[in-house]
Structures are given as C-alpha cells and as structure tokens.
Amino acid sequence: MGETVTGAGDPAGPTEPAGPGTSTVRLATGVAAVVLAMLAGFALGRAVTAPTSIGTQYAADAADHTHPPGTAPHVHGGTDGGDQISGLSVSAGGYTLVPVRRQLPIGDQVDLRFQIIDADQRPVTAFDVVHDKPMHLIIARRDLTGYQxxxxxxxxxxxxxxxxxxxxxxxxxxxxxxxxxxxxxxxVALTLGVDLVVAGEYLPADLPDAADTAEVDDFTVRMRGVAQRGVVTPLLFEVSRAGQAPTLEPYLGAYGHLVALRDGDLGYLHVHPEAELVDGAVKFWLTAPSSGDYRLFMDFQVAGEVHTAEFTVTVD
Structure with missing residues (x-):
C-alpha cells in the first residue's frame, strides 16, 4: 500500500519569504570550511577531486569563480559540516534558502519561486555566473526519481x-x-536544500540495481571506473547510438554534468568534467564520502538536445 502524503501547512497561494531560522551559520565558518575542504582534496563540498596538475588549475579558478568553457573538473557544493556532503541544510555560510511556498500541486505546472537571503534578512541579488548560469537548480523525489x-x-x-x-x-x-x-x-560557493511537498498517495520506487550501462532515449551510456570511499577516482562516460559515437556538444560550458545523490539522506554532489573528451568519453573525478548507494545523473547534449543518463553506484 502507498503512504499518503499530506500538505505541509502552506497557505493556498504564494506568500512572501520569511526570515532565516536560528540555524543560520556564520559566514566566516562557511568560508573556513570551504578552505579546509579544498586543502583536504576530497569530500562532497568545494573540494579538489583530481590529480595535482588538475588541482593546480582549479586552485587558480577558485580565485574567481566565473568559469568560461574549458574549466578544469571540480565539485560544486556547500559546507554543511560533517563529511562535507552538501545540500542537507537550508542555511549555511550565513545564507538561507527561502521558498515562497513548499507545497506544490500534483501534475500541474507552476512557477517555483524562492530567494537567497543573507544574515541580515536581505535578499541576495548578485551571483557569479558559473558554467554559463548564475543559479543551478536540481529537483529529485526522495526515492531518487523525477530528476530535473x-x-x-x-x-x-x-x-x-x-x-x-x-x-x-x-x-x-x-x-x-x-x-x-x-x-x-x-x-563563496554553496548548495542549499529544502523539501517540497506534493500531497497524495506516495508509492516509492525501488532503487535500481547497480549497473555500468544506462539507456536514455535512443542512446546507450557506459560508465567506466569504480567510485571509492575517500579516494579520488576517475569515472568515464561513453555515449553511443546504434553502435556509433554521436558528436557530443558543450552544454553549459562542458561536455557533461554529473550530479550524485546519496541514498538515505540525499546528500548532494555536482561534479564537472575535464575540459576535453578522453578517447571520446566524458571524464570526471569523484570521491565518495561514505559507503552506501548513490544515484548518478549524467547530462549530455547531442544535436541541441539535453539527455540524462541515470546510474546506481554502490560504494563499499
């Protein structure tokens, strides 16, 4: 039987964003955590997840985070503490994510609206352009389906x-x-997260088994490499269609984008690849912060259309 999800007590229509809660973290703490994560060389935060030569390039990038196409591979995230996995907190670094409403209707298209406010409850209006956009928004259901x-x-x-x-x-x-x-x-690079409620009968889907190939539209995507806990490892994604390699196009300044969500708490990791294809494959550097299952979403573009290949990865 399914579980019935009820509303979250939101008003019938949009309301103005409220001020930050008491959990807001001071900015200095967030910046210090980012620096420590970069020095550590791993984690789901603003860590360098590549060999020394790539890390040197990324360190230069960090001085100015407005990236042109061809930026070295790196990880997006905030500093939520713990093992540096990001997206678990609505507030970090002195900034808070405030959605206008958290209850959405099922199946209807609506305008999702939100603000980022600072420690003085002022809306932030200046953002760096990172990979062609000032804001990347990811949505997924708690059972890791419905990725957008x-x-x-x-x-x-x-x-x-x-x-x-x-x-x-x-x-x-x-x-x-x-x-x-x-x-x-x-x-200051951050990933803030909040839950949204869609009322109705909830029928959670089982997490698909781990596999190194995925089918999306008429493409087959093969993943090569093994993610390891606390170890920087390469993951390569080869895209084919009817046995042939299609021409991959830059999408948001890169040949691919990889989002990893940890099963259980939906900890977030947004990884970008090396600037050039490696033997026709998109190459990422990834460090898993803990054992467990992860769901990977790899975006790529062919002939002006973006496709998303999905993988389950089990880290021992």
Whole structure:
C-alpha cells in the first residue's frame, strides 16, 4: 500500500519569504570550511577531486569563480559540516534558502519561486555566473526519481522563478547550487536544500540495481571506473547510438554534468568534467564520502538536445 502524503501547512497561494531560522551559520565558518575542504582534496563540498596538475588549475579558478568553457573538473557544493556532503541544510555560510511556498500541486505546472537571503534578512541579488548560469537548480523525489536540472531567472528584488511540474506525490528535494561574493569580494560557493511537498498517495520506487550501462532515449551510456570511499577516482562516460559515437556538444560550458545523490539522506554532489573528451568519453573525478548507494545523473547534449543518463553506484 502507498503512504499518503499530506500538505505541509502552506497557505493556498504564494506568500512572501520569511526570515532565516536560528540555524543560520556564520559566514566566516562557511568560508573556513570551504578552505579546509579544498586543502583536504576530497569530500562532497568545494573540494579538489583530481590529480595535482588538475588541482593546480582549479586552485587558480577558485580565485574567481566565473568559469568560461574549458574549466578544469571540480565539485560544486556547500559546507554543511560533517563529511562535507552538501545540500542537507537550508542555511549555511550565513545564507538561507527561502521558498515562497513548499507545497506544490500534483501534475500541474507552476512557477517555483524562492530567494537567497543573507544574515541580515536581505535578499541576495548578485551571483557569479558559473558554467554559463548564475543559479543551478536540481529537483529529485526522495526515492531518487523525477530528476530535473533547471535554471531559474531572477527578478530585480532577488526572487528566482522557474516553471516546474512534479508529476507524482511525495517529498521532493530542491537544491540551489550557486556562487556569490562575501563582503571582502571572495567567492563563496554553496548548495542549499529544502523539501517540497506534493500531497497524495506516495508509492516509492525501488532503487535500481547497480549497473555500468544506462539507456536514455535512443542512446546507450557506459560508465567506466569504480567510485571509492575517500579516494579520488576517475569515472568515464561513453555515449553511443546504434553502435556509433554521436558528436557530443558543450552544454553549459562542458561536455557533461554529473550530479550524485546519496541514498538515505540525499546528500548532494555536482561534479564537472575535464575540459576535453578522453578517447571520446566524458571524464570526471569523484570521491565518495561514505559507503552506501548513490544515484548518478549524467547530462549530455547531442544535436541541441539535453539527455540524462541515470546510474546506481554502490560504494563499499
């Protein structure tokens, strides 16, 4: 039998964003955690996840986080503490994600609206452009289905909006992946997350078995490499169609984008690849922060259309 998900007590229509809660973390703490994560060389945060030569390039990138096409591979995330996995907190680094509403109707397209506010409860209106966009928005249901990678637009008052349709009842996780500047002009990269509620009978899907191939539309995507806990490892994705290699096109300044969500708590990792294809494959560097199952979503573009291949990975 399915579980019935009821509403979250939101008003019938949109309301203005409220101020930050008491869990807001001071900005200095967030910046310090980012620096420590970069020095550590791994984690689901703003860590360098590549060999020394790539890490050197990324360190230079970190001085100014407005990336042109060809940026070295790296990880997006915030500093939620613990093992540096990101997206678990609605507030970090002195900034808070405030959705206008958290209850959405099932199956209807609506404008999803939110703000990022600072420690003084002021909406943030200045964001760095990172991989061609100032805001990357990821949505997935708690059973790791229904993945969407969207790019909202911002109004002058700092309110972001994007059309969204959530086709099934349940609890959905919303991630905002962005970079802004602190008072000293240094880049602060954060991933903030919040749950959205779609009322109705919730029938969770089982996590698919781990596999190294995925079918999407008329493409086959093969994954090579083994993710390991606490170890930087390469993952390569080869795209084919009818046995032939299609021409991959840059999408948001890269040949592919990889989002990993950890089963159980939906901890978030957004990874970008090496600037060039490696023997026709898109190559990422990944470090799993813990054992367990992860769901990987790899976006790629062919003939102007974006496709998403999905994989389950088990880390021992």
């Amino acid at each position: 990678h969207l790019h909202p637009t911002m109004a002058p008052n700092g309110t972001w909006s994007v059309p969204v349709r959530l086709a099934a009842a349940g609890i959905w996780r919303l991630y905002t992946d962005f970079t802004l500047r602190d008072s000293g002009g240094s880049p």
